[in-house]
Structures are given as C-alpha cells and as structure tokens.
Amino acid sequence: MELPELEIIREQERTFGDEEFRAELASVRPDGTRKWIFAKQPRGKFYRWRTIVSAVLLSFLALSPFVKIGDEQFLLFNLLDRKFVFFGYPIWPEDFYLVVVLFLTALVSIVVFTATLGRIWCGWLCPQTVFLEMVFRKIEWWIDGSAGEQAVRVRGPWNGDRIRRFVLKQSIFFSISFAIANIFLAYVVSSDTLVGYIKDGPGSHFELFLALVAFTVVFYLVFARFREQACLVVCPYGRFMSALVDEHTVTITYDQKRGEQRSKWKRNDARSSQNTGHCIDCNACVNVCPTGIDIRNGIQLECVACTACIDACDEVMEKINLPKGLIRYTSAEAIQTGIKNWFTPRVKAYGTIWITLVLITTGLFYFRSDFDVTVLRSPGTTWTQTADGVANFYDLKIINKTSKDLHYSLVVAKPHQAIVTPLGLPTIVRSGEVLKGRFLISVPMHETEEHHEHEEHGNYEIDIAIDVKAGGKTIKQVSTELLTP
Secondary structure (H helix, E strand, O other): OOOOOHHHHOOOOOOOOOOHHHHOOOOEOOOOOEOOOOOOOOOOHHHHHHHHHHHHHHHHHHHHHHOEEOOEEOEEEEOOOOEEEEOOEEEOHHHHHHHHHHHHHHHHHHHHHHHHHOOHHHHHHOHHHHHHHHHHHHHHHHHHOOHHHHHHHHHOOOOHHHHHHHHHHHHHHHHHHHHHHHHHHHHHHOHHHHHHHHHHOHHHHHHHHHHHHHHHHHHHHHHHHHOOHHHHHHOOHHHHHOOOOOOOOOEEEEOHHHHOOOOOOOOOOOOOOOOOOOOOOOOHHHHOOOOOOOHHHOOOOOOOOOOHHHHHHHHHHHHOOOOOOOEEEEOHHHHHHOOOOOOOHHHHHHHHHHHHHHHHHHHHHHHOOOEEEEEEEOOOOOOEEEOOEEEEEEEEEEEEOOOOOEEOEEEEEEOOOOEEEEEOOOOEEOOOOEEEEEEEEEEOHHHHHHOOOOEEOOEEEEEEEEEEEEOOEEEEEEEEEEEEO
8 A cells, every 4th residue: 555645644744824833833733732743764965974973973972981091981970079070181179160161161162153053063963863863763764664654653553563663662762761871870970880880780779770760761751752842842052042043144044046936846847937946845855854844934943953954855956957955054145145154243253252262271271280289277276386496287188180199298398497297197199089187397496586577466477388299299389387486
C-alpha cells in the first residue's frame, strides 16, 4: 500500500494569514494541546557536516571525563567540593572569579556569534539539538521508518508490530538517557569516583543512585516526549535572540525576491515569467523542519538554524534544474539590496567587548599563582620574650592548586638573623589541599633596636619578608610585621 504524501498527513501543516504565524507555535494547537511533529530526515551537504560536527561533539562529551592531564581530569565541574577543572587546569574556590570571567566570556561569545551568524549555536552546537537530531531521531527513523510511516502508524491501531517497535525504541531511549546521566555525573563527581560507585553497586550509594535515575527520567522525557518544546518554550536563548538579530545578521533566510510568486511545478516549466518565482510551493522545507515552521515566512523565534530547509530546498532546485540557494545563509539586507554588510557598528562593539574579555581571561589564567600563601599575625597576640630575643606568633595558610604535592620550607629573607620555629606544621601540602597552622618568628634584641620604624601604642614594628621555598627555589614571598617592645 502506497503511503499518502507527507504534506497531506502531517498534523502540524496549516495555512497562515499575514503575520498570524508569529502569534502561535507550530507544534501547539490554538486550544493549547500538543501537535506532534514528524520531521522528514534531511539529506545534503549541511546535514553531512552537522553529522560530522555532532560526532566530534558527542565523542568529546563522552571522553572528556575520562581523559587526564597530569593527575587532573580534563573537565570537571565539582559543585559539591567547589572545584572546577578546565582542560586539566584546576580552579579552586579562591579562584572562583576565573569561573565567573569564563562564564561572561562564553556568554558574550554567544552574543557575538548570534549577532553575526544567527542561532548557529542552536543548530550546530547545542547539546539539546545534537542529542535530539543526531541520536534520538536517527534511532527513531531506523526503528519506526520515515516521517510518513511514523504518522500513519500513530494514527493506526496498537497492533503487535506497533507495540514491538514502541517497546524497542523506548527501551533504547531510556538506556541512552541513563548513559547520558552517568556521563554528566562523571563531570560532577569525577570519573574515578563514578567508577568506584559503579564497582560498589547501587546499594552502597542508594541516594545517589535514586538521583541518577531521576535525571535519567528527565533526560528521557526531554528527548522522547518534550523534544522541540525545550527549544520553543523553556530555553531563554530563543527569546533574547530576537534582540540580537537584525537585517544585517547572516542567518538562514528565504530569498523572497527570487522565490515569489510561488506556484506549483509543471512539466517543462522554465520559470521564465517575471510573475513566477522559483519557489514551487512543494513544502519540502516545512517537512524537514524539526520545529514545524515555514522558513518562507521570514526569520522566526522557533527557527533553530539547523539548515535542514537549505538541504531540502537545494535538492528540489537541483531536480528541476534551477539554481540552488533559494534558502541559504545570508542576511535580509543582502536579499533586498544585494549588499552584504554584517560588520555593523553593533557587531564591532560586541566584538570589542569580546576581545577585551578574552584578553582579560587569558591574562588572569596566565598570571594566576599555583600556590596561595597567607601569613597573618595571630589575632589577640603582640610580642613575647624568648631566649633568642623577641618573638611573634603567626597563622599560616597555604593552598596548593597544582596536581602535585608541595614540599616546602619557610625562610625569613629579612631581617637575616630572624629564626622561624614551626609549631607542629606539616612540611607537605597535598595536591588541592589547604594547609593551616602556626609558627613563631624570633628576632635578637639588638636587631630590634636597629630596625625600629614607628611607634604604635608603645610597640615598634619591624618589616618581615618570608620566603616559601620548594625544590631549592622561592615559590612565594610574603610580607608581614613583627611587633617589639
């Protein structure tokens, strides 16, 4: 039995008048109920390139938690211990400003790309799009067949064939969702910890296992049921995108000057009439759209710039011997005037801010110290008399931000006759550890008489310089004062 044409059976297809299409979603009926979208599988160069990019991104996502640089995980976002690792570079709570700067830089990067290239993030890089279009839909097409077959089956009875396909598909969807949840958990608790949890079994970490199952259910519902609604209803990016895109933005655009007036294709149709455009009103661009919109209506919030409509239209143009590019990457201004002017003052301003943030971020990372050393005179203490002279108590705090243990020693660089006496201080600071302790600095009495600087409440202060040494080198020098009578 031959299947009906997809454009006839597709539930989401409709006709809009003027700008009415902007007042409602293509996947939601006027009464608010859901209209399921059966998107046809795209074919073409853009889809092939998206498949390659998605394969690289999925491989990166799956492997990054298990790649180590030195002793550090390649990427780690441990919110519980407030430790972040970017490309093997650890960031501890004391350096949290780096995470903030990175976040701002990433946000401005998306703003710059959106202002110049539209929603290229949504169509090519967003995890939601990559998983949905390149994993879950491909499995759906493999199990349930083409979009037309899916639409017919949904309207049919629950027979044995439909039940088998449904159970198989949903089982695979849930298994992939469980794998995704585990991968994201590896980014949070580290891959080594996750492997340990798996070896221990769910019973040893039952609460964490329940949380993992809960996230699995969320991922499953998003990709199996909620789908494009995540982009259209939940994601805020599509909303502020409208403030970034203008007539100069290069994005997926329908060439109205070339395409209108539309008319159906006829045999030996040369399209030579000035009143007849190249669009043959075949709805191929609508049938492949994962959000169910008609790109010929112009730029819309629902468009995720997936390029499926470009491939579909180019395939039709090739079949009827008309030039490709009726739908292409261009700007509305270029369509109307033929002038490409994407480098506008607004883009220049965004670009300047972006370059400034990149330079600041790079500088902050480059000049960040691997060790933080803080020396403060112990609160509530002044000076004390010792056999060696005059002494002060100090609190020491050392943060080792590297992936290696630090063997250190404290040496007073100034004055030279001062002596450091550790008070139970360990000589090793483990990787990622914060060491806290106390020590004593003693200065001979004759030394205090030579270094008096100014008087404060009957006490004199001597400037102290302390070198923190490791491997025979000074890794940090800190300054403080020593009180004397």
